Amino acid sequence: xxxxxxxxxxxxxxxxxxxxxxxxxxxxxxxxxxxxxxxxxxxxxxxxxxxxxxxxxxxxxxxxxxxxxxxxxxxxxxxxxxxxxxxxxxxxxxxxxxxxxxxxxxxxxx
Amino acid sequence: xxxxxxxxxxxxxxxxxxxxxxxxxxxxxxxxxxxxxxxxxxxxxxxxxxxxxxxxxxxxxxxxxxxxxxxxxxxxxxxxxxxxxxxxxxxxxxxxxxxxxxxxxxxxxxxxxxxxxxxxx
Numbered sequence: 001x002x003x004x005x006x007x008x009x010x011x012x013x014x015x016x017x018x019x020x021x022x023x024x025x026x027x028x029x030x031x032x033x034x035x036x037x038x039x040x041x042x043x044x045x046x047x048x049x050x051x052x053x054x055x056x057x058x059x060x061x062x063x064x065x066x067x068x069x070x071x072x073x074x075x076x077x078x079x080x081x082x083x084x085x086x087x088x089x090x091x092x093x094x095x096x097x098x099x100x101x102x103x104x105x106x107x108x109x110x
Numbered sequence: 111x112x113x114x115x116x117x118x119x120x121x122x123x124x125x126x127x128x129x130x131x132x133x134x135x136x137x138x139x140x141x142x143x144x145x146x147x148x149x150x151x152x153x154x155x156x157x158x159x160x161x162x163x164x165x166x167x168x169x170x171x172x173x174x175x176x177x178x179x180x181x182x183x184x185x186x187x188x189x190x191x192x193x194x195x196x197x198x199x200x201x202x203x204x205x206x207x208x209x210x211x212x213x214x215x216x217x218x219x220x221x222x223x224x225x226x227x228x229x230x231x
Contacts, residue, residue, distance in 0.1 A: 039155065092215055097169055098170070099216045
């Protein structure tokens with residue numbers, strides 16, 4: 001059971017907009033910035049969104065993030081087949097004194 | 111260009127030890143926290159440990175506390191993960207990642223390719 005709760009799966013057709021939620025508590029998302037990672041099979045995780053809504057250089061602006069209270073979400077617009085991957089949210093937890101990841105959401109592009 | 115290269119993975123029996131290393135280049139190593147994250151087969155990402163830039167602050171995930179020890183050598187731009195009393199549940203790909211100047215954080219902007227650790231009798 002992960003400290004951060006994500007839906008196990010999400011799906012959409014090419015061109016659609018999908019959102020992935022991440023729910024936590026006051027000791028983690030409520031207090032600290034959230035980051036999102038994209039994980040393709042056989043490759044290392046990639047930082048997709050940092051500090052709630054910032055995109056690293058090279059990440060398309062189709063990817064956006066937001067945070068409100070103890071929840072956060074990742075939105076992907078103009079869905080493409082190459083977006084099919086696992087997505088993880090992560091943040092620091094002040095009570096656990098460590099990093100917590102969500103359980104991951106497997107995105108399927110239909 | 112930031113590069114992280116893990117080494118030291120392998121196959122061991124339960125109760126044995128293994129030491130992973132991660133050689134870093136392309137950034138001011140002593141200024142940044144370094145992190146170990148693992149992914150067990152068919153499972154999600156799991157944070158293992160964080161060590162601050164100077165090495166004075168270290169945190170471990172509950173399942174590895176007391177068995178794993180993280181350390182760094184800033185003169186060699188290398189971070190290590192000593193894993194003792196390994197269990198079946200430690201089987202995973204272990205990634206090292208570059209953290210932030212603020213160690214108690216979860217922004218990991220560069221990752222190594224991963225080292226496979228397999229614990230099996």
